[in-house]
Amino acid sequence: MINKKDAKTLVKKIKGHENIIIVKHQLPDWDAQGSAMGLAHIIKENFENKNIFVVGDRLNDDKDFLPKKKLTNDFIKSALVITVDTGNKARLDFDKYDLAGDTFKIDHHIDVDKYANNQIVMESAIACTEVVTLWAEMMKLEIPAAGAHNLYLGLLTDSGRFLFPKTNPVTFRVAARLLEQGADLKKAHDYIFVNDLKNRKWSNFAFSKMTLSKHGVASIVIKKEDYAGWDLDYNEVKGALATMSGMHEIVIWFTVIEMENGQIKVSLRSRDYDVNSVATKYNGGGHRVASGASLNSFDEISSLTKDLDKLVKNGKEGK
């Protein structure tokens, strides 16, 4: 549950600032963007005379709350910066965060980095959009349809279509509320889950590269040359991850993706095992069964696989 005092603090801080900047994590997913846009729409609807901007990369061509020009340092110094869906400061998609007049973190990742002045962190929430919605409900704020649509997209994707283990009665209550507020179920589902043929072809190609350890740890390693010429963005390349889910034989699965800039990003998933405990060893973290990490070189893949094998050997409850 959200602590009412923290919920009120956020309202007070919004009231006290004319300028509001909403920050997501780098390489945003729909929970990050949905939380940011949803929150922006809620603030616009319920509080008068606010300049609200959502900064950083976007997943689509939604122009709402986009700064028309570069935000000045003076603007940032006078602003309340609200971060969404970002567990650690290093992952924020805003290089001037430290200039902010005031800061507030809204999140659902494991709370390892209390980087903001105040926060609402609900680790039990399946999506950050769930936290934003519950906050708005608790504070009796209106959720306009455009906000509900964005919030629903985050709920839908971070819960893996309501299949992931952390999906619970609250998730469905929040989904119901968002549909009542004007989120369009079919539109959202078609928008997220109907892909181009090239995405399915990519998934098939990527899955053909899957290797499986004898303990049921599957991985797909994707280098730059693998996706060269495919015309895919990072999230589409990462579509390879989902091809390994939903099979008895695979109990932990991960992708290793070489980014255009040479960074090596890992995404880890499991139905039952605490992959977060391994992710933290490799400059990462996130959730118990869904975490990210990064490697210094491809040589680290074998030790990563060994660590995950060990997790399986130790059993579901861990040792």
Ligand SMILES: [Mn+2]
């Ligand atoms: Mn999230």
